[in-house]
Amino acid sequence: MAEKKLVEAITSMSEDFAQWYTDVVKKAELIDYSNVKGCMVIKPAGYAIWENIQRRLDERFKAAGVENVYMPMFIPESLLQKEKDHVEGFAPEVAWVTHGGLNPLQERMCVRPTSETLFCDFYKGDIHSYRDLPRVYNQWCSVVRWEKETRPFLRSREFLWQEGHTAHATAEQAKERTEQMLNVYADFCEEVLAIPVVKGRKTEKEKFAGAEATYTIEALMHDGKALQSGTSHDFGDGFARAFGIQFTDKDNQLKYVYQTSWGMSTRIIGAIIMVHGDDSGLVLPPEIAPVQVMIIPIQQKKEGVLEKAFELKETLKNFRVKVDDSDKSPGWKFSEQEMRGIPLRVEIGPKDMEAGRCVVCRRDTGEKTEIQLEELESKVSELLIRIQADMLAKARRHLEEHTYEAADREAFERAFAEKSGFVKAMWCGETSCEEEIKEKMGVTSRCMPFVQKQISDKCVCCGKPAKKLVYWGRAY
C-alpha cells in the first residue's frame, strides 16, 4: 500500500520542459484536474503557497495605504458594455449567467473576468468631493475567463488573484500609484519569491483593454520563455468619462477622477515552479515555503529517535517545521521532501544522536552539512537566509545570461533561432512591426523597459528610425 505514495520519476526538464512542469504540479500535489473543464483543484500544498503569497503581499499593500473590499462577482451586460475598448477585450471570453433559480434573467450577467466596471459603478455613487480621494481599494477573489487552452496556474478558466482599483484627483497621482504598485510587485517578487523581473511599459498592442498605459513585470522561466507576472494600469480619466465618475475639487469645479488598476494572480505560482524547479521537483524559496524544514528520522523505530526528532521540531519552532514520522522509508521521505521543494531537510538517526549532531541538507544545492545539535537553530536560521539569497542570485544570473541584444534583423532572428531568452532590440513604435514579428517568429514585445538604452537607431523589423528599446520574447 505504501507504494502508492512513492515519488515516481518525473520527466527531466531538458527532455520535455512542458511535461516536466505538468509532472511537478501533479507530483508535488499542488493541484488536481477537476471534472469542470479548464478549472483546477488547488490542493493543500498549492493553496498554502497562495496563502503565504496573500499574507506577504497584503502586508505590503496595507503599508502602501490599500484597503480591502469585496464587490459582487456578477456584472450585468449593460455595465460591461460601458467602456468600449474594455468590452471588446473581455466579452469574447466571459461566462454568462442567464438563469436565476428556475427563471430566465431579465438581463444576463457575466461572471467577472476583472472588476473595473463594478468598481467604476461603485465609485460613481461613492465619490463626491476631493475629500473622498484617493480611494485605494483592493479585493482578493476569483475571476473567470473562458480560455480555450488551459494549463495549471498559467492559464485556467477560473483563477485566484487580487485586483486593486484606485481613484485619484489628478492624472499625476494616478500615474504615481500605477508605478508605486508595480514597484510593490517587483520588490515582492525579488525579496519574497527570489524572482528577478524586468520592469517596463507594454506597447499599445499589448496593453490592457481600456488602459492608457500598462506597466508590467516580466520574469524569465528556466526554459527561456517569458511570463508576465504582474501588471499595473493607468486609465487616465477614460473609465471615469465612460461611467461619469466626477468630484467637486477644492476650486469648486466638477472634475473627472483618474484611475488605476493592478493585479497579481495564482499564475505567479507557475513562475515560482519554472524559475526555481529542477529535475527532482519543486524548489521553494524559504520566505514563501509552507514548510521550511522537514525533519526526517532515520531508523525511527529505534528507541529515542522519534522523540529526538520531535525535540528538534521544538528547537526549530520559530520556523515552519514538520517531522515526517510516516512509515515510509527514509529514501522515499527524502524524495518527497525534494519533490515538494522544502528548503531544508534535517536527518536524525541513532548515530547522529550519539555524536550529538544531525545532518542538514539544502534543497537548492543538495549540499549536506553536519551540524552540532546545540547550534541547530542558529545554523538553520543562517541557512534559510543564505538559500533565499542564493536562489535570487542564481535566478538573476539566469536572467542576465539569457538576455541578448540584437542590433539588426539578422541578429534578432538568429538570436531567437539559436537561443532562448529575452532579446533586447530597437523598435519604430508601429504595431505592424510587432504583428510581423509575432506572425513570423512567434515572438511578442514583452515591454519597453523603464531603463532605456540606444542599441541602434533602426527598428529591428522595418529598419525605419527606432523610437524605443523593447524586450522581446516567447511567452507563456
Added chain:
Amino acid sequence: MAEKKLVEAITSMSEDFAQWYTDVVKKAELIDYSNVKGCMVIKPAGYAIWENIQRRLDERFKAAGVENVYMPMFIPESLLQKEKDHVEGFAPEVAWVTHGGLNPLQERMCVRPTSETLFCDFYKGDIHSYRDLPRVYNQWCSVVRWEKETRPFLRSREFLWQEGHTAHATAEQAKERTEQMLNVYADFCEEVLAIPVVKGRKTEKEKFAGAEATYTIEALMHDGKALQSGTSHDFGDGFARAFGIQFTDKDNQLKYVYQTSWGMSTRIIGAIIMVHGDDSGLVLPPEIAPVQVMIIPIQQKKEGVLEKAFELKETLKNFRVKVDDSDKSPGWKFSEQEMRGIPLRVEIGPKDMEAGRCVVCRRDTGEKTEIQLEELESKVSELLIRIQADMLAKARRHLEEHTYEAADREAFERAFAEKSGFVKAMWCGETSCEEEIKEKMGVTSRCMPFVQKQISDKCVCCGKPAKKLVYWGRAY
C-alpha cells in the same frame, strides 16, 4: 462640504429594529448596495471585520488539523444531481451559466451554492486507502443562492463564507468531527465575538439537504429573533454512496467513507450588529474590532496637540489604534467613532496635556475615565479585556432573560404573543407539528439542544407523548 460626512441620526431600535439595522450597516459604512440586484458591496469597514473573523477562525481551524484548498466555482448540472435530496434542496435557487464566450455550453453549470458535490467528485479520485483518511479540507470563498428577499449580511444572493468538507474511515469519526467543528464555532462566537449561543441538533425538517444530522449554533438578536450562526453536518455515507467514494480499509475490504461539512458566513457580521449594537450605532467586541482605539485630539490646532495624539498612538502601538486628525469637529468625530463601534476613545486636548492625563471613553457603556498618561497602555489593555468580558456577560444575560419555558400549548402561544425570544417546549418528533406551528405562529424549531430536559411529557402542539425538548423562535 464637511457636512456630508456628518453622522446623521439613525432610527432607534425600539422604534423600528429592521430600519435601525439597515441604518447601521449603511452609516457605519459596512456595505453599500450595488446595481447587481441582491448583491452587496462590502466596504473597507465591513471587510476588515470579515478579515479579522477569517484570521481568528482560520487559526482555530488549523489547530484542529484543517487544511485549506480551493475548488472550482462551477458545478456541472449532472454533478449537482448526483445526490437526490441535495439537488432538490439547492436546484431552485442557483444561478446557471449557459454560455462560455460566444458559444453555448454543452452542459450548463451552476455557480456553487455550496460545494459538497465538488468535494465528493474530487475525493472520489483522491481517496484510495485508509492511509488517505481522514481528509479535513476547507475553503474560503463566495457562494451564490438566488434568494428573492435579500438583506445586507443576513441574506444576499452572493455571500462570503468558509466551507469545510471532510472524509473519514468510520461513522464515529465523522460524528466526532461534526461535533468538534460545531464546538469550534461556538467557542469562537463566545470568546472572540462575545456572542453566546445555544448548541443543538436540527429537526428532520430543518436539516441540511442531504445530511443525516445537522448541528447548529443559534444566537439571539437584540429584538428577540434567532439567527442560525453556524452549522455542521454529518452526512454518514450518503454522499459517498451517491458518488462512489470508496477506500480499502486495513482489513483489505472496500468501504465507503463517512463525510461531514460545516460552514460559517458573513451572516455572522449581522449577528455582531444585532447582538451588540445600540442607538448610537455599531458596538464591536475588542477582539474583532478593526480599530480598537480611536484617539481624538481636542483643539487640535493648538500647539503640540496633534503631536501628542500621535505620541499616544505610538504608546498604544500594541493595539489597533488610529488618530482622527481630520478637520471635523470633536463632536462629529465622537459620533463617528461611536457609529463605527470602536471600543475605546481617547480624548486629548491642551488641558489634559497640562495635567498629564487623557480621557478614555468606553463605547459599550459610555463610561468616561481620566487616565494618567504614564498608565495609558496598561489601562487600555485592561479596559479592552474588561469590555470584551462585559459584552459577553451582557449578551448572555439577554439570552437568559429572553429564554422562556412553555409546558403546554396555551403557555406556548402566550409566550410568543407577549414576549420575544426563545421558547423551550416539548415536541413529539412529528414534522406536521412543526408545520402547524410555523403556519399559525410564524415560529420554527431552532434546535433540539444538546442539554435536554423534560419540561412536560406532552408535545406542545398535538399533546401526544413528547420525545424532545426543542428551542423555538422567530428567525432571520
